[in-house]
Amino acid sequence: MCPDPSAEIRFDSPTTRDHSALRAMARRSFAETFAHLYAADDFERFLDQNYGPGGTMERDLNDPAVQWLSAFHESVPVGYAKLTPLRAPASHPLPGAVELQQIYVLQPWHGEGVADHLMQWALDRAAEQHAPEIYLTVFDHNERAKHFYRRHGFVEVGRCTFRLGDRVDDDRIWRRRATGD
Secondary structure (H helix, E strand, O other), X not given: OOOOOOOOOEEEOOOHHHHHHHHHXXXXXXXXXXXXXXXXXXXXXXXXXXXXXXXXXXXXXXXXXXEEEEEEEOOEEEEEXXXXXXXXXXXXXXXXXXEEEEEXXXXXXXXXXXXXXXXXXXXXXXXXXXXXXEEEEEEOOOHHHHHHHHHOOOEEXXXXXXXXXXXXXXXXXXEEEOOOO
């Protein structure tokens, strides 16, 4: 699916009827970005645990403490942002800090403004909640994502790890303060 320059994107909170398609979109987005790094069996197991029925994404979709905004093209999800209470192992976060736990956009929609709209929504939601900081984690070698986060005022403030199968990757913790760093 290649975007049509005149294609309209609708941004909305996902409803229950969107959950299955949204999980499939997340699975595809994660696979497009990271499948080449991991053993196939481990990777499929991870995808099932996170994006399959009853997985972590489904639980978060049903959690009222987790906020979502999805991007739809012709009623098909092409991206989403997920804002949660802080879950990352941040060092000395301020009370009320939140986390942009995921911002996924399918590759054909990169560079089309979808991610920027999702990011602005997350920053606006954090501000509405009077969150003093917004955190996220990013794979250390995901240069495209790091450039995007830097452009939106985030800075690296720590490290953590991400395990998939036998592989342990170095992730970075980034933060944006409500008043800027």
